[in-house]
Amino acid sequence: MRILVQKFGGTSLSTERAREHVIRHIERELKQDYQLVIVVSAMGRNGDPYATDTLLSLIGAQNSTLPARERDLLLCCGEIISAVTLCGLLRERQIPAVVLTGGQAGIITDGQYGNARILEIKPERIQHHLDQQSLVIVAGFQGRSDSGELTTLGRGGSDTSATALGAALKAERVDIYTDVNGILTADPRIVENAKPLTNVSYAEICNMARQGAKVIHPRAVEIAQAASLPLRVRSTFSEDEGTLVTHLGPKTSGSAVNDRHVTGIAHVSGVTQISVTSKDNQSDLQLQVFQAMAIHRISVDFINVTPGAAVYTVFDDDAPKAVSVLQQSGFAPHTLSGCAKVSVIGGGMNGVPGIMARIVEALTEQDIQILQSADSNSTIWVLVRQQDMAGALRALHSKFSLHL
Numbered sequence: 266m267r268i269l270v271q272k273f274g275g276t277s278l279s280t281e282r283a284r285e286h287v288i289r290h291i292e293r294e295l296k297q298d299y300q301l302v303i304v305v306s307a308m309g310r311n312g313d314p315y316a317t318d319t320l321l322s323l324i325g326a327q328n329s330t331l332p333a334r335e336r337d338l339l340l341c342c343g344e345i346i347s348a349v350t351l352c353g354l355l356r357e358r359q360i361p362a363v364v365l366t367g368g369q370a371g372i373i374t375d376g377q378y379g380n381a382r383i384l385e386i387k388p389e390r391i392q393h394h395l396d397q398q399s400l401v402i403v404a405g406f407q408g409r410s411d412s413g414e415l416t417t418l419g420r421g422g423s424d425t426s427a428t429a430l431g432a433a434l435k436a437e438r439v440d441i442y443t444d445v446n447g448i449l450t451a452d453p454r455i456v457e458n459a460k461p462l463t464n465v466s467y468a469e470i471c472n473m474a475r476q477g478a479k480v481i482h483p484r485a486v487e488i489a490q491a492a493s494l495p496l497r498v499r500s501t502f503s504e505d506e507g508t509l510v511t512h513l514g515p516k517t518s519g520s521a522v523n524d525r526h527v528t529g530i531a532h533v534s535g536v537t538q539i540s541v542t543s544k545d546n547q548s549d550l551q552l553q554v555f556q557a558m559a560i561h562r563i564s565v566d567f568i569n570v571t572p573g574a575a576v577y578t579v580f581d582d583d584a585p586k587a588v589s590v591l592q593q594s595g596f597a598p599h600t601l602s603g604c605a606k607v608s609v610i611g612g613g614m615n616g617v618p619g620i621m622a623r624i625v626e627a628l629t630e631q632d633i634q635i636l637q638s639a640d641s642n643s644t645i646w647v648l649v650r651q652q653d654m655a656g657a658l659r660a661l662h663s664k665f666s667l668h669l
Contacts, residue, residue: 268395268436269299272306272405272427275316276444277501278347279309286501288354290442291400295360300395302434304405304427305351307343315346317406333378337407337417341366344404344423352402362400365390367426368409370401371433374416381408381416383425386433403430421482428485432492439489439496441481446500447507448473448480450529450667455655458668462508462528469528469612470498470510472644476531476608486510526620527611527665530658534651536566537584538601538636541591543573551575557590567606567639567648576637578604578648604636605654609645609661621645627664631656 271294273287294301311318320339324331331339348364355362371387394401405423408416418425424441431439448470451459465473467490474483480498489496489510499507543550554575558565563586567578579587581602591598614620621638624645628635633656637648649657662668 266298266300266395268302268431268434269294270302270304270427270431270434270436270439271442272304272423272439273351273442273501274423274444275306275309275313275347277442278305278351279313283501284351284354287351287442288358290440290501291355291360292358295400299437301400302391302395302430302436303351303400303402304423304430305344305347305402306405306423308347308350315343317343334414337378337415340417341404341407341415344406348402348404355400355402360400361398362402363394364402364404365394366404366409366415367407368413368415370403370430372408372426372429374408374410374418376410376412376414376416378414378416380419381410383408383418383429384411386429388430388433391430391434421484424482424485425488428488428492428494428496431494432488436494439494441485441496441498442501443480443498444501445480446503446505447498448478448510448529451658451662452478452532455532455658456530456662459662460668461505464509464511464513465528466512466612467510468643469610470496470508472608472610473529473531476606476610476644476646477533478529478531526614526617527609527667529610529667530661530665531608531610532605532654532658533608534605534654535581536578536604536606536648537581537587538567538576538578538604538648539584539587539591540576540599540601541574541596542599546573553594554591554596557594558587561586561590563587563590567637567646569637569639578606578637601636603651604648605651605657607647607649607654607657607661609647609665610643612643614643614645623664624661627660628657631660633657633660 307317309316352362352364373385374381391401405426427439447461449459453459471483471486496510551570563583565577569576633653635647639646
């Protein structure tokens with residue numbers, strides 16, 4: 266029989282009405298003769314009783330003195346509550362279901378509490394229950410170390426759980442259910458005419474996720490890509506099929522591939538630009554600057570270097586520490602806080618003339634200053650002031666006709 270993995274996020278399980286939608290999706294796939302593995306997140310978002318952030322608030326959030334091991338024990342509870350609640354609802358409808366923790370499901374991780382990496386999947390126990398004609402509900406976001414300790418996988422961990430299990434079980438597909446109707450060309454809260462995408466490639470959605478789109482975690486996409494495992498991102502609250510993620514991406518009629526130059530626009534807000542300039546033609550300026558950031562575990566991004574300078578960004582929260590570290594090293598950094606990184610992402614930009622010209626044109630028409638830029642094979646980034654971010658997203662979305 267065909268195996269399908271369904272992953273339901275926190276908003277999909279947060280209310281009685283939402284859980285009824287979840288059950289309808291499950292019943293529909295059972296009628297299609299799928300063997301189902303359901304991966305669940307903790308219910309709701311911050312403020313809801315069993316959401317991950319709510320559980321963190323019980324121990325003082327990130328400032329807690331609780332050891333990392335015990336913190337993971339607490340955080341594992343949210344997904345287990347979701348799994349057991351869903352199991353009860355399914356059994357009320359005479360649908361056989363069993364709950365497994367991440368460790369019981371065979372997710373084996375390293376011992377890095379709070380951000381564990383999956384080392385291997387041992388799916389034999391899941392397969393046994395499937396062979397017994399039972400639906401299997403797995404608590405996402407968690408696993409078990411070789412020494413038997415409960416571990417959590419970090420943000421987006423339930424997406425990672427779902428795709429890792431799908432790959433190990435050789436599933437036909439993994440369906441990621443969220444509160445939006447698939448993957449859109451931009452954030453619909455900012456760009457009102459953002460359009461759902463029918464098909465995208467692994468590379469396109471991975472880049473969109475890394476550049477700020479929060480629909481799916483990039484690590485989950487990487488696992489799916491390595492296994493050639495199709496993903497579908499769809500809404501819990503709709504029967505629409507959402508967005509299919511495969512190697513090929515967008516298609517036209519027949520088997521022809523539409524080489525779409527720009528797929529979408531993403532953004533990351535709350536960043537500070539730091540510029541460091543050499544006063545005495547210091548040859549190792551870049552080495553000293555970036556070693557200092559690495560030693561103090563400050564994440565850097567958007568890096569431009571010249572023989573006598575280094576320009577890069579850090580998150581606003583890290584900026585005071587970064588400046589202090591640089592000053593202690595004898596530098597006089599210049600900073601510009603309150604910036605945003607806007608990314609133009611596509612699978613067919615490499616070697617295509619005029620993409621950057623259209624970006625500059627779109628922003629110039631709106632009197633938006635580009636503070637910094639960089640590019641890769643599939644992405645062009647521009648740094649703008651935070652107050653210009655929404656205008657930049659709308660202008661670029663319109664310039665590349667992504668609403669059509």
